[in-house]
Amino acid sequence: MSVDTATVAKIAALARIKLSAGEVEAMVPELNGILAWVEQLGEVDVTGVEPMTAVIPNTLRLRDDVIDADPLTGGGIRDKVLANAPAAEHGFFGVPKVIE
Amino acid sequence: MTDLTDLGVAAIRDGIAAGTFTAVEVAEAFNANVAAAQEALNAFIVATPDKAIEAATAIDARRVKGEPLGKMGGVPIGMKDLFATTGVQTTAASHMLEGFVPQYESTVSQKLWDAGAGMLGKLNLDQFAMGSSNETSYFGNVISPWKRNDGGNAALAPGGSSGGSSAAIAARLCPAATGTDTGGSIRQPAAFTGITGIKPTYGRCSRWGVVAFASSLDQAGPMARDVTDCAIMLEAMAGFDPKDSTSLDLPVPEWAAGLNADLSGKRVGIPREYRMDGMDADVAKSWDDGIAWLTDAGATIVDISLPHTKYALPAYYIIAPAEASSNLARYDGVRYGLRDLPEGSGLQDMYAATRAAGFGAEVKRRILIGTYVLSAGFYDAYYTQAQKVRALIARDFAEAFEQCDVILAPTAPSAAFALGDNTEDPLKMYLNDVFAVPASLAGLPAMSVPAGLNREGLPLGLQIIGRAFDEQGVLNAGLAIENRAGFTARPAKWW
Numbered sequence: 001m002s003v004d005t006a007t008v009a010k011i012a013a014l015a016r017i018k019l020s021a022g023e024v025e026a027m028v029p030e031l032n033g034i035l036a037w038v039e040q041l042g043e044v045d046v047t048g049v050e051p052m053t054a055v056i057p058n059t060l061r062l063r064d065d066v067i068d069a070d071p072l073t074g075g076g077i078r079d080k081v082l083a084n085a086p087a088a089e090h091g092f093f094g095v096p097k098v099i100e
Numbered sequence: 101m102t103d104l105t106d107l108g109v110a111a112i113r114d115g116i117a118a119g120t121f122t123a124v125e126v127a128e129a130f131n132a133n134v135a136a137a138q139e140a141l142n143a144f145i146v147a148t149p150d151k152a153i154e155a156a157t158a159i160d161a162r163r164v165k166g167e168p169l170g171k172m173g174g175v176p177i178g179m180k181d182l183f184a185t186t187g188v189q190t191t192a193a194s195h196m197l198e199g200f201v202p203q204y205e206s207t208v209s210q211k212l213w214d215a216g217a218g219m220l221g222k223l224n225l226d227q228f229a230m231g232s233s234n235e236t237s238y239f240g241n242v243i244s245p246w247k248r249n250d251g252g253n254a255a256l257a258p259g260g261s262s263g264g265s266s267a268a269i270a271a272r273l274c275p276a277a278t279g280t281d282t283g284g285s286i287r288q289p290a291a292f293t294g295i296t297g298i299k300p301t302y303g304r305c306s307r308w309g310v311v312a313f314a315s316s317l318d319q320a321g322p323m324a325r326d327v328t329d330c331a332i333m334l335e336a337m338a339g340f341d342p343k344d345s346t347s348l349d350l351p352v353p354e355w356a357a358g359l360n361a362d363l364s365g366k367r368v369g370i371p372r373e374y375r376m377d378g379m380d381a382d383v384a385k386s387w388d389d390g391i392a393w394l395t396d397a398g399a400t401i402v403d404i405s406l407p408h409t410k411y412a413l414p415a416y417y418i419i420a421p422a423e424a425s426s427n428l429a430r431y432d433g434v435r436y437g438l439r440d441l442p443e444g445s446g447l448q449d450m451y452a453a454t455r456a457a458g459f460g461a462e463v464k465r466r467i468l469i470g471t472y473v474l475s476a477g478f479y480d481a482y483y484t485q486a487q488k489v490r491a492l493i494a495r496d497f498a499e500a501f502e503q504c505d506v507i508l509a510p511t512a513p514s515a516a517f518a519l520g521d522n523t524e525d526p527l528k529m530y531l532n533d534v535f536a537v538p539a540s541l542a543g544l545p546a547m548s549v550p551a552g553l554n555r556e557g558l559p560l561g562l563q564i565i566g567r568a569f570d571e572q573g574v575l576n577a578g579l580a581i582e583n584r585a586g587f588t589a590r591p592a593k594w595w
Contacts (some may be wrong), residue, residue, distance in 0.1 A: 001478070003472065003479070008468070009474075011468050011471050011472050012468060013403055013452075013469050013477065015425060015455070015468060015471040016225065016429075016432075016448070016451040016452045016455055017452060017453035017455045017456055017459065017464055017467065017468070018449075018453050018456040019456065020420055020462075027465070027468065030526060031465070031468060031472070032467060032529055033471060033525075033526070034417060034469055034527065035469075035472075036486050037414060037417075038414040038415075038417055038418055038482070038486075039386070039414075040410075040414055040487050041135040041410065041411055041415060041418070041482075041485050041486060042485065044408065044485075044488075044489050044492065045410055046320065046485065046488040046489065046492070048345045048490050049486030049488045049492060050488070050491060051484050051488045051490075051491060052487045052488075052490045052494065054303050054346075055302050055316055055317075055344075055494070055541075055543035056301060056303050056348065058303065058348070059353075060345060061342070061345070061349075063342060066111075067132055070342065070343060072204055073343055074345065075108075075205070077203075079118055080203035080204075083201070083203050083467065084201060084203075084349075084435070084436035085434070085435055085436060086105075086202050086433060086434070086436075086437070086438070086439035087439065088443050090395070093434050095434055095447055095450075096441060096446055096447055096450055097446060098446065098447045099448075
């Protein structure tokens with residue numbers, strides 16, 4: 001499988017990365033080179049093989065269902081959460097108008 | 101008097117505890133080296149000399165009071181700028197996070213401070229840890245302190261992504277540093293600069309507070325000048341963390357105390373698929389040297405097969421970009437990091453403009469690949485197939501470890517290359533991690549130790565891969581090599 005300019009433009013739109021027409025052009029051969037190379041995986045007989053889901057077998061834990069079980073990931077730290085926001089306003093994350 | 105910056109972790113810690121010198125003297129000596137090398141090597145994104153002095157002062161005060169100083173008591177270290185550090189800019193070497201000042205501390209860095217370490221600064225790296233030469237950093241290339249012996253003056257790559265860490269340790273700007281390894285990012289830079297580094301079993305070190313690249317592969321580890329120092333520092337970094345869902349809930353072994361270079365009764369596997377056509381003659385020779393050293397240490401050498409080796413790299417370049425495209429979706433210009441809001445534009449335009457401005461070329465390339473392989477209609481052909489191949493690669497290792505206890509291989513296919521040599525063709529750069537990636541995909545502990553110099557006078561590393569959870573076996577084999585390689589070479593100071 002290979003990509004053309006229309007496909008690269010579509011992927012970039014899905015990934016929310018603005019690319020100029022020139023950047024899309026330049027990306028086509030780069031992505032095709034990588035995709036052609038990874039296609040050798042198709043040679044591998046994977047009959048009966050389950051895709052890996054956990055690299056080291058582990059069980060997912062449940063934490064205690066209490067407020068602020070860990071103070072570092074608990075609540076009540078609004079100002080810290082907003083400290084690096086590019087446009088915090090009135091205690092909220094500010095965004096440009098989203099209603100057309 | 102001894103130059104304090106020639107000392108490693110154990111020597112510094114023990115010297116401070118014994119009162120031979122103070123922690124402040126050590127911090128001042130390293131701070132001076134950091135400042136003097138910054139312009140030439142660019143190993144640090146931000147130096148934090150005051151933090152180093154502050155931590156050292158606290159250690160000296162504890163010693164006066166007779167309090168325990170910790171496993172890393174008084175040792176100043178470099179922190180890869182992928183670990184969130186409270187109040188100190190954390191960038192992942194990306195414009196996207198320039199000016200980001202975390203309000204919390206990563207688990208690994210907090211553990212190191214709790215063990216008595218201090219911070220010399222935040223180390224440069226490949227942007228979002230994506231690269232093998234440190235040429236993708238927004239904050240400029242890191243220059244290796246090593247030079248070829250050909251009389252030329254070519255600037256060499258320190259490896260990547262932990263290239264600031266490797267360059268800083270090799271140049272004596274710090275005795276040890278944190279690294280992270282997604283597909284070789286601790287081991288390959290360690291090999292390129294003649295130092296030692298270990299990636300532990302996936303899950304040993306918490307990922308909490310580490311800027312995410314590919315979550316099923318990312319693993320932190322120590323980089324230092326010898327095996328003992330790595331063992332000490334890994335003890336300080338590792339341990340269960342409920343804030344990381346894949347953290348291993350296991351006690352942390354006393355790896356340093358358990359070090360034993362006698363390999364009697366141990367079997368060392370030599371994977372035949374790693375001996376590739378056209379292998380660099382010096383790399384092949386260093387591998388043979390390693391086999392002889394481990395035999396001398398009492399080990400039995402076993403020929404093993406890892407049949408899916410050639411598919412590891414292509415599988416990695418589907419899986420890692422797929423995870424990266426998901427992880428990096430968080431950079432939206434809303435909650436933290438860069439915002440680029442073109443005049444009169446809406447939310448969607450802001451996302452696209454922000455991510456265009458904030459991410460470097462390699463990061464964009466990987467996000468696009470990842471988005472493509474996860475997109476409707478292609479997911480099974482690429483991503484599911486890669487995860488099946490990954491399962492086969494892990495199975496190869498499991499079967500090999502029925503015949504051997506550790507595996508010996510080169511760390512990288514060549515010594516350090518010159519900056520710019522591999523930047524034209526992304527595939528050529530990716531191939532640098534051909535020997536490192538399989539252990540990453542299988543989550544296994546793996547380390548690189550210096551083996552010697554090639555004909556150009558540049559370091560070569562040997563890689564030891566162990567069973568899951570058997571860092572001790574890896575460290576022991578590493579120590580057996582270290583004891584016999586007698587690697588004392590260091591770059592001549594030009595910076």
